[in-house]
Amino acid sequence: MVRVLPIKYVVIGAILVTISAAWIVMSQRHAPPADLDLARSKQSVGGIYTVTLESEAEPVKTGPLHSWIAAVKSADGTPIVDATIQVDGGMPNHGHGLPTAPQASHIGDGHYRIEGVRFNMGGWWELHLRINGPAGDDEVTFNIVL
Amino acid sequence: MMLACGAVAACNPSELTDAEIETAKSLTLAELPPVPPDPTNRVADDSAAAALGATLFFDPAMSIDGEVSCATCHQIDNQFQDGLPRGHGIATTDRRTMPLAGVAYSPWQFWDGRRDSLWAQALTPLEDLREHGGTRTFYAHLIAERYADRYERIFGPLPDLTGLPVHAGPRGSLTHKAAWARIPPERQEEIDTVFANIGKAIAAFERTILPEETRFDRYVAALASGKQPEGGAAFTDLEREGLRLFIGKAGCINCHNGPRLTDDHFHNTGVPAVDGLPEDRGRAQAVRQVISDPFNCFGPFSDGTEADCGELRFMVPGGEELERAYKTPSLRGVASRPPYMHAGQYRTLEEAIDHYSRAPEAPAGKSEIPALVFTDRGRAALIAFLKTLD
Numbered sequence: 001m002v003r004v005l006p007i008k009y010v011v012i013g014a015i016l017v018t019i020s021a022a023w024i025v026m027s028q029r030h031a032p033p034a035d036l037d038l039a040r041s042k043q044s045v046g047g048i049y050t051v052t053l054e055s056e057a058e059p060v061k062t063g064p065l066h067s068w069i070a071a072v073k074s075a076d077g078t079p080i081v082d083a084t085i086q087v088d089g090g091m092p093n094h095g096h097g098l099p100t101a102p103q104a105s106h107i108g109d110g111h112y113r114i115e116g117v118r119f120n121m122g123g124w125w126e127l128h129l130r131i132n133g134p135a136g137d138d139e140v141t142f143n144i145v146l
Numbered sequence: 147m148m149l150a151c152g153a154v155a156a157c158n159p160s161e162l163t164d165a166e167i168e169t170a171k172s173l174t175l176a177e178l179p180p181v182p183p184d185p186t187n188r189v190a191d192d193s194a195a196a197a198l199g200a201t202l203f204f205d206p207a208m209s210i211d212g213e214v215s216c217a218t219c220h221q222i223d224n225q226f227q228d229g230l231p232r233g234h235g236i237a238t239t240d241r242r243t244m245p246l247a248g249v250a251y252s253p254w255q256f257w258d259g260r261r262d263s264l265w266a267q268a269l270t271p272l273e274d275l276r277e278h279g280g281t282r283t284f285y286a287h288l289i290a291e292r293y294a295d296r297y298e299r300i301f302g303p304l305p306d307l308t309g310l311p312v313h314a315g316p317r318g319s320l321t322h323k324a325a326w327a328r329i330p331p332e333r334q335e336e337i338d339t340v341f342a343n344i345g346k347a348i349a350a351f352e353r354t355i356l357p358e359e360t361r362f363d364r365y366v367a368a369l370a371s372g373k374q375p376e377g378g379a380a381f382t383d384l385e386r387e388g389l390r391l392f393i394g395k396a397g398c399i400n401c402h403n404g405p406r407l408t409d410d411h412f413h414n415t416g417v418p419a420v421d422g423l424p425e426d427r428g429r430a431q432a433v434r435q436v437i438s439d440p441f442n443c444f445g446p447f448s449d450g451t452e453a454d455c456g457e458l459r460f461m462v463p464g465g466e467e468l469e470r471a472y473k474t475p476s477l478r479g480v481a482s483r484p485p486y487m488h489a490g491q492y493r494t495l496e497e498a499i500d501h502y503s504r505a506p507e508a509p510a511g512k513s514e515i516p517a518l519v520f521t522d523r524g525r526a527a528l529i530a531f532l533k534t535l536d
Contacts, residue, residue: 063404065456094400096467096514099411100460116460120409121400 032093032124036143044138049073049080049131051140056113062122062146068114070104074135079110083133087114089126089141104129122146162390167369169393174363178405181250181353185450186443187265187346189300190353198296199351202344207288208272210279210313211236216271216348219243225479226355231490235277240423242490245483248406248476250353253457257472257488258432259412262458263448264352265345266441272344273317281315281322283307283329286340301343305336338440342447357406357478362389362534381534388531391524396502398528401474407535412471416506416513420489427510428488429471433463469511481533495529 041052050073057066072080085104090097102116119125125144131137162170171177189195202208203216219233220226226246228234233243241257249255255267271277272285280288289297290304298304310333314325326334364379375381381389392398401409412429419426436458441447443455452459462468472488485491486498503525505517520528 062409065460094514097462097465099409099462101462102460116456118460120411121403123400 032143032145036124036145038143038145040142042140042142043075044131044140046136046138047075048135048138049083049133049140050075050077051129051131053127053129053142060119060144060146062119065100065116065118068117068127069107070112070114070129072110072112072131072133080131080133080135081106081108081110083112083131085112085114085132086130087117087127088130089128091121091123091125093124094121119144119146162369162386166390166393167366169399170366170389171370172403173393173399173405173407174366175357175359175405176363176367178248178251178357181356184250184263184265184349184353185454186263186448187349188449189343189346189350190265192300192350194296195300195347195350196354197351198293198300199347199349201293201296202348203351205292207292208278208280208285209236210281210284214278216268219277220246225483227483229483229485231485233277235271235274236279237276239274239276240420240426241488242485244475245479246352246355247357247478249355250349251406252408252410252473254410254412254436254473256432258428259473260432260435261439262436262442262455264349265342266439268345268348268352269341269441272341273315275318281313281318282326282337282341283310283314284312285344286310286337287312289340289344297340297343300347301340304340305333307337310337335446338447342441345441357476360478360535362531365534382530384527384530385534386531387523388527388529389534391528392531396518396520396524396528402477407477408474410474412468412473413514414467414469414471414508414511415501415515416508417470417472417487417491417501418506419509420491423489426489427469430464430468430511433461433468436461437463466511470508471511477532478535481529481536495532496525499525499528 040054041050043050052071054069055066056069057064060066070085072083074080087102087104088098098117099120100116100118102114104112104114107113117127123146125146127142127144128139130139184190206213206215208215214235218235219228220243221228227243230243232241233239244257250264253262255261255264261267261270272280273282286307287310290307294304310329311325313322314329315322316326361378365375365381368375368379401411401413403409414428436442439445443450443458444452481495484495485493486495492498492501499520502515502518503520505513505515507513
């Protein structure tokens with residue numbers, strides 16, 4: 001037997017579904033994926049470079065401007081001393097970029113200081129490095145959770 | 147009911163979890179570091195400069211009509227703001243007057259961050275025709291006539307002002323600009339130095355204006371030390387629920403974080419434009435202004451080096467995210483200083499919170515905020531919590 005629900009129940013149901021959907025979106029919006037790769041040393045996407053990233057200000061905090069050091073090596077372990085690195089990033093769950101425009105410069109032996117990084121809120125951040133070096137162009141993304 | 151609680155409602159009146167207490171603690175004054183040094187202002191922490199700055203701050207002679215001081219809008223008994231939708235000096239401006247407690251912690255000044263230091267900020271209204279309306283030679287003459295001794299004890303000898311027009315400056319009327327153009331560059335620089343020093347003295351005073359402990363700070367301090375909050379530290383169930391929403395589901399803490407409850411950054415939250423005002427692009431127009439400001443960190447009047455200019459060096463220079471982005475205001479004292487937003491668009495906290503419920507499309511650019519579904523109880527809880535920040 002088919003019963004047609006009174007319209008008021010349909011409306012109430014729709015409202016509750018909307019509310020619960022909003023809740024689910026809100027709850028998930030702030031949580032990074034459980035299996036997020038938090039490695040601070042990884043290969044670039046195309047496998048050209050191995051990059052190790054360390055903060056100069058541990059523990060990393062919300063608020064202050066600070067610097068990171070990226071150690072860049074070729075696949076055979078040779079330090080890459082003449083690359084240019086462009087840095088961007090942001091918060092994937094919030095849809096916004098970094099609050100600053102960090103700059104990377106070589107400080108010797110394949111180490112690059114990335115100055116001017118700020119994380120202005122807690123949560124999941126990405127730092128994205130585009131590496132333009134003699135072995136080719138490649139990129140790598142690091143996840144940081146505050 | 148469960149679903150309603152799942153929305154941004156206040157449901158559980160029980161005590162906070164350890165993790166919630168830890169998060170709440172990050173918002174308390176106990177976590178506020180000392181006022182950061184300002185190497186661009188060599189008298190930032192000089193008490194004589196702060197005293198002169200206080201005198202200048204309250205002196206209505208510091209305006210073209212002799213009636214407007216900094217304190218006209220930044221009222222000492224009113225959180226150093228004026229309670230108006232838009233500040234009113236000689237005439238009405240386009241923006242809400244910002245309160246000053248803890249202002250020295252902000253790397254960027256004004257709602258759009260168009261100045262990069264407190265002293266550079268203090269100079270801007272002095273030359274604004276709708277605020278103090280004065281000119282650079284006017285202020286230099288004023289210092290020489292009224293405050294020469296105090297000025298010279300702090301900054302050294304005043305320049306010779308003989309023969310300089312009463313009014314001349316690069317930001318005044320056409321007549322004043324023409325008079326400024328006739329002054330030789332070396333004398334302009336002497337006048338600019340006096341002008342910059344006025345800002346530095348006012349900034350030294352403003353650095354002493356700090357947020358005060360509130361019931362929220364006492365409540366969290368008691369919880370963090372394992373005590374039962376009592377008397378002037380106690381929270382009602384509703385206030386606790388509001389705090390839990392603030393640091394949890396409502397996501398307010400994303401931007402309103404740290405002991406001043408601001409991330410010192412700029413966000414487009416879809417706040418409506420005010421009818422009749424000129425186009426206001428917020429941060430998008432401010433970046434050009436701060437770059438071209440002769441009193442910025444890189445400029446000749448800064449006492450610092452390039453190493454002190456990290457904010458300006460690494461500033462995001464453009465992009466859609468800057469469009470109609472405005473600085474996150476501190477929420478300390480927020481409940482007793484309506485109206486809200488950068489041009490006083492909302493008269494009450496209820497209206498401000500309803501804005502986050504509606505999450506309207508931004509007039510330009512893209513709003514960062516998602517729609518939140520607040521129940522009546524959730525909204526009341528959030529407001530009750532905000533009142534504990536007074």
